[in-house]
Amino acid sequence: MELTTGQQRLLFVVVVLALAGLGFYLLAGRGSGGSPGAAPSPSVTASSTPSAAGTASAGVPPATVPAATPVSTVGGAEIYQWLPFTPDDLAAAAKTTLEFATNYTTWSYTEDTAAYAAKLNGLVTAKEMPILESAYATPGVAAQRKADKQVSKGSGTIDQIYAFATGTITFYVTITQTVTPAQPAGARSGKYAVTVVSSSGGWQVNSIELSSLGN
Numbered sequence: 001m002e003l004t005t006g007q008q009r010l011l012f013v014v015v016v017l018a019l020a021g022l023g024f025y026l027l028a029g030r031g032s033g034g035s036p037g038a039a040p041s042p043s044v045t046a047s048s049t050p051s052a053a054g055t056a057s058a059g060v061p062p063a064t065v066p067a068a069t070p071v072s073t074v075g076g077a078e079i080y081q082w083l084p085f086t087p088d089d090l091a092a093a094a095k096t097t098l099e100f101a102t103n104y105t106t107w108s109y110t111e112d113t114a115a116y117a118a119k120l121n122g123l124v125t126a127k128e129m130p131i132l133e134s135a136y137a138t139p140g141v142a143a144q145r146k147a148d149k150q151v152s153k154g155s156g157t158i159d160q161i162y163a164f165a166t167g168t169i170t171f172y173v174t175i176t177q178t179v180t181p182a183q184p185a186g187a188r189s190g191k192y193a194v195t196v197v198s199s200s201g202g203w204q205v206n207s208i209e210l211s212s213l214g215n
Contacts, residue, residue, distance in 0.1 A: 084164065084166040089203075094171070095203075097158060097196055097203075100208075101154065102155050106119075106152060106154050107152050109145045117133050117136075125205065125206045152180075154178070160172045169195070170193055172191060172193060173192050174191050175189065191210070191211040193207075194208050
C-alpha cells in the first residue's frame with residue numbers, strides 16, 4: 001500500500017526520534033561505565049595469594065581497590081585501648097628482646113665472664129644477670145670454648161607474643177647461632193620464651209627458657 005505524503009512525514013519523524021533515543025542511550029551507557037552487571041566487582045577470598053589480593057579486577061582502576069585495615073584498629077577501634085601497653089611500649093619491649101637475643105649468643109673465647117656480662121648490662125634484670133653469668137662460666141663449657149678458640153655470632157627473630165600482663169610481655173623468639181669452629185658446622189636455631197618487664201630504666205629481660213618448657 002502506498003503511503004500518503006502525510007504518512008511518509010509521520011514515519012520519518014518516528015524513525016528520527018527512535019534513532020535519537022538509541023544514540024542517547026548508548027552515550028549515557030558509556031558515561032556511567034555500563035550496566036551494573038557488565039563487570040564483576042573486585043573481591044578477595046581466603047584462598048587469594050598476596051599478589052592476587054593486591055591487584056584490581058580487569059577493567060577496574062587500581063584506585064577502587066580498598067586499602068587494608070590498619071593493624072592497630074579493629075572495626076574503627078584502637079586495639080591498644082584493650083591492652084596493658086602502648087604501641088611505644090611494645091616497640092621498646094621488642095627492641096630490647098632482639099638486642100638481648102643478639103648479645104646473648106654473640107661472644108668470643110677471648111671474653112671472660114665479666115666482658116660477656118657487660119654486653120648484657122641494661123638489657124637484663126638484676127635477677128637474671130647472675131643466671132646468665134653462671135651459664136657462660138660453666139667449667140666444661142668455658143674450657144671447651146677456650147680450647148677450640150670458638151667464636152659465636154647470633155641473632156633473633158620474634159615469632160609471636162605468647163603472653164602479657166601489666167608491665168610484662170613474653171615473646172616467642174627464634175634465636176639463631178653460628179659457632180666457629182664447631183662440629184657439626186652451620187647455624188643452629190632454637191625457640192625460646194623470652195619475658196621482658198618494664199622498669200624505671202625501660203624494658204629488661206627477666207627470664208629466658210626453651211619455648212617447649214612454657215607450654
